[in-house]
Amino acid sequence: xxxxxxxxxxxxxxxxxxxxxxxxxxxxLASEVLRRVVSWSCTVKVALNxxxxxxxxxxxxxxxMERVHPTVRLGPAEPSLTFKESLRVLGVIFxxxxxxxxxxxxxxxxxxxxxxxxxxxxxxxxxxxxxxHKVLLxxxxxxxxxxxxxxxxxxxxxxxxxxxxxMVTIQRVALLALTRAxxxxxxxxxxxxxxxPPIDLELERINTEFRLFTLRRYVAFGSLRYCPDWxxxxxxxxAIHPAAPAIVPFTRLTSAQARAASRAPAxxxxxxxxxxxxxxxxxxxxxxxxxxxxxVGRYRLLRATSAYSAEVVAxxxxxxxxxxxxxxxxxxxxxxxxxxxxxxxxxRNVEPHVLEIRALVRKLSREVHVYLxxxxxxxxxxxxxxxxxxxxxxxxxxxxxxxxxxxxxxxELLVLWTxxxxxxxxxxxxxxxxxxxxxxxxxxxxxxxxxxxxxxxxRFPHYFVRFHLMRAPRCPCGSxxxxxxxxxxxxxxxxxxxxxxxxxxxxRNMCYSLVLAxxxxxxxxxxxxxxxxxxxxHVTATSLSPP
Numbered sequence: 001x002x003x004x005x006x007x008x009x010x011x012x013x014x015x016x017x018x019x020x021x022x023x024x025x026x027x028x029l030a031s032e033v034l035r036r037v038v039s040w041s042c043t044v045k046v047a048l049n050x051x052x053x054x055x056x057x058x059x060x061x062x063x064x065m066e067r068v069h070p071t072v073r074l075g076p077a078e079p080s081l082t083f084k085e086s087l088r089v090l091g092v093i094f095x096x097x098x099x100x101x102x103x104x105x106x107x108x109x110x111x112x113x114x115x116x117x118x119x120x121x122x123x124x125x126x127x128x129x130x131x132x133h134k135v136l137l138x139x140x141x142x143x144x145x146x147x148x149x150x151x152x153x154x155x156x157x158x159x160x161x162x163x164x165x166x167m168v169t170i171q172r173v174a175l176l177a178l179t180r181a182x183x184x185x186x187x188x189x190x191x192x193x194x195x196x197p198p199i200d201l202e203l204e205r206i207n208t209e210f211r212l213f214t215l216r217r218y219v220a221f222g223s224l225r226y227c228p229d230w231x232x233x234x235x236x237x238x239a240i241h242p243a244a245p246a247i248v249p250f251t252r253l254t255s256a257q258a259r260a261a262s263r264a265p266a267x268x269x270x271x272x273x274x275x276x277x278x279x280x281x282x283x284x285x286x287x288x289x290x291x292x293x294x295x296v297g298r299y300r301l302l303r304a305t306s307a308y309s310a311e312v313v314a315x316x317x318x319x320x321x322x323x324x325x326x327x328x329x330x331x332x333x334x335x336x337x338x339x340x341x342x343x344x345x346x347x348r349n350v351e352p353h354v355l356e357i358r359a360l361v362r363k364l365s366r367e368v369h370v371y372l373x374x375x376x377x378x379x380x381x382x383x384x385x386x387x388x389x390x391x392x393x394x395x396x397x398x399x400x401x402x403x404x405x406x407x408x409x410x411x412e413l414l415v416l417w418t419x420x421x422x423x424x425x426x427x428x429x430x431x432x433x434x435x436x437x438x439x440x441x442x443x444x445x446x447x448x449x450x451x452x453x454x455x456x457x458x459r460f461p462h463y464f465v466r467f468h469l470m471r472a473p474r475c476p477c478g479s480x481x482x483x484x485x486x487x488x489x490x491x492x493x494x495x496x497x498x499x500x501x502x503x504x505x506x507x508r509n510m511c512y513s514l515v516l517a518x519x520x521x522x523x524x525x526x527x528x529x530x531x532x533x534x535x536x537x538h539v540t541a542t543s544l545s546p547p
Contacts, residue, residue, distance in 0.1 A: 005033055010090055027070030030055070034074050050074060055083045057096055092149045100153040104166040107146060111170050114142055115177035122178075131443050134178050135195050142174045143196075147203055151210045154203045164200060171199040180448045182457040184467065188421065189430045189455050192437060193445045197417045205413050213402060222412040230303060232352045232399035248344040248361050250372035258334065258375040265289055266330040266371075271318050273310025273337070280304035281393055282314035284321065288329075295321060298393035305404040311337035312353050313398050319360035323367075330369040341374050353398060414438040429456035429484055433512040441516065449529045450522060456484050459533040469539045476535040487528075493535055497528035 001007065006017040018033055020026035034053075041048050055072055072081045086095040086102045093103040118137055122129055146167075154163075168187055175190035176183060191198055208221045216228040253261060262268050268287040274280065280301040286294040297317055301310055315335060322331055335341065343349045344358060364370050418437040425431055433454050434440070445451070452458025461473035461481040475481040477492050487494055489508070501507045501521045506514045515521050 001033065001036070002029060005029070013089070015087075015089065023068065023070045027072055030070070030072040031074075034072065038074055048074070050078070050081075053081055054087075055081050056085070056087050056094070057083055058098065059096065090149070092152050099160060100163060101166070103153055104163060104170070108166070108170045108173070111142060111146055111174050114145060115174045118142070118174075119177040122180075131445050134445055138174065138178055138194060138196055142178075143202065146170060146174070146199065147206050150203045151207045154207060156207065156211075159200070167199045167203070171196070179445045179451060181451045181455060185451075185455050185457045186425075186428065188425050189428060192421070192430060192434055192440070193451060193454070195440050195444050197413055198420070201413050201416055205409050208409060209406065212405070221409055222416050224408060224412050226400075226405065230397070230400055231405055232401050247347050248358055248372065250341040250345060250374055252338075252374045255375065258373065261332065261373065262287075262334075263289065264332070266332045267294065267322070267327045269318050269322065269331060269333045271311070271314035271333065271335045273307055273312075273314050275301075275304060275307035275310045280307075280310045282310045282317065282396075283393075284314055284318040286318075286321070294327075295325070297321060299396045300393035302395055302397040303400060304398070305400060305408075308337065308339055309398050309404075311335060311340050312357070313396055315340060316353070316357055316360065316398075317396070319357065319364060323360065323364050327368060330371065331364065332371045332373060334373045334375050336375055336377055338374050338376075341372060344372070351401065411438075430454050432510065433516060435513065443519075443522070446522070447526060449526045449533075452533075453484070453487075453525055453529045458529070459536045459539075460484070460487060461536075464539050476532075476537070487532060491532070493532050494528035497524045497531070500524055 004019050008015045008017070016030075016033055016037070018026065018030045020029050038048055053074070055069075057069060069083045073079070074081070086093050088094075093100070093106050095102045118141070122134075172187045172190060175181075175187070175194050175196060176185075179185075179190055179193050181190060181193065188198075190196075196202075205221065208219045211217045212219045212226050212228065212231060216233075218228065219226050266289075268289075270285045270287075271283070273282045282299040282301060284295070284297040286296075288294050299313055299317055301313055304310055315333070315337070318333060340357075343351065343354045344361075361370060361372075414437055421431070421437055422435070446454065452460075457463060461470060461475055462483055464470040465473045473481045475486060475491060475493075479486065479490065481487060481491070488498060498507070501515060501524055502518070503514075507521075
């Protein structure tokens with residue numbers, strides 16, 4: 001192929017990228033490339049379907065290209081190929097201006113179809129689907145369809161506002177189908193009710209994971225920063241010989257059995273880890289019978305995510321020391337981390353740190369006999385040193401596992417979502433009930449009756465007045481209802497239910513998050529809304545028409 005021309009094949013589809021500075025040069029080069037393809041296909045006895053061959057012009061801002069297309073032919077006597085506005089590759093639609101508006105339209109139709117099927121499923125279940133299952137439907141069915149191949153079409157630094165508006169609309173369609181809220185409910189409220197973060201934050205998080213895990217690039221998300229070296233690489237570059245044992249067996253001991261085993265003539269190695277939200281440390285202590293201390297190691301962990309990571313570092317450093325020291329006696333290693341020993345004994349576990357420890361154990365086993373023991377909750381010198389090492393020790397690190405990084409990114413997403421919710425939607429009705437999105441209730445999305453109460457979008461007088469369906473916000477009790485405060489605290493229709501809410505002090509002081517935490521209170525509020533809705537007269541768009 002000529003310089004600059006790239007050929008990409010996807011299953012039975014082939015794409016040829018042809019760059020050129022001018023219209024005439026582009027037509028000549030593309031025609032020459034196609035003639036070479038036709039010549040090659042004839043040699044391998046493959047026919048090129050001219051009816052399915054077309055061109056898409058990506059002008060990249062070059063004027064005049066869109067008005068007069070270059071002429072591209074398979075042969076001198078063949079007609080010129082047609083030009084189309086877009087092409088689809090592996091489920092992603094590329095338009096000629098690379099705005100991905102066509103792809104957004106495709107996603108809208110796809111999500112609308114899925115949402116209608118989900119709504120039909122919920123109707124067939126007669127609203128007996130649990131909130132957790134609705135959230136699962138969104139996260140496992142609708143969200144993957146909405147964010148498929150997002151690193152391709154969602155920009156890293158700048159996103160077209162029109163594409164952003166289209167994606168918000170698509171997410172709104174899915175949320176309305178799952179929450180069964182009024183169509184006038186704001187998108188921000190639907191996101192909170194469905195435990196679905198804004199789509200732009202979701203796309204940014206997903207793309208951050210792709211750039212970090214797949215492309216191995218430095219990324220930033222909110223206040224978090226990650227270097228590729230900080231994250232474990234799931235693919236091991238070291239090939240393991242088939243004859244090498246794939247697992248490392250261990251023995252579980254009681255405290256009495258561990259005391260008896262410690263008196264055996266062997267090098268006794270104790271490892272332990274300490275982890276808090278602010279620091280983490282690991283320690284090893286090596287004894288020789290009867291009471292001689294051979295070595296002590298203290299390690300301060302950087303970027304630790306759990307006590308398990310501290311235990312892994314302690315075990316790894318102990319093996320490295322044993323290999324370097326070249327002891328002649330058998331070696332017995334004691335740890336209280338059953339998860340680590342089970343990972344070493346599992347043939348399916350191929351985590352990088354597990355493979356590294358297995359390799360160290362095999363290397364040490366070539367010199368001396370190695371025994372691994374689990375002692376439940378052992379405490380002593382190693383435990384004390386591990387706590388001290390969290391503040392003073394040799395700085396070491398363990399690559400972060402994917403699951404830990406994803407958890408950190410998800411927590412940061414909730415922080416960003418909460419900040420946006422408090423800054424932009426503090427005057428909404430739902431904000432009175434839910435202020436912190438980092439700990440959304442497990443019963444969200446709530447039943448439709450409770451949704452109308454939380455959002456204020458339902459059969460209420462002030463809602464009908466807002467959308468010009470009533471002239472005055474007259475409550476069925478005879479009073480005026482200008483907001484939800486009348487329905488919750490002053491209306492005699494709902495008083496038989498709201499007066500039974502406990503604690504009443506929290507309800508009167510508008511501590512609504514505390515009130516919603518009780519299932520009995522939620523049931524009373526649902527009954528109050530249904531009773532109030534039954535007392536409201538039927539209102540239509542023609543209610544204000546003159547007689």
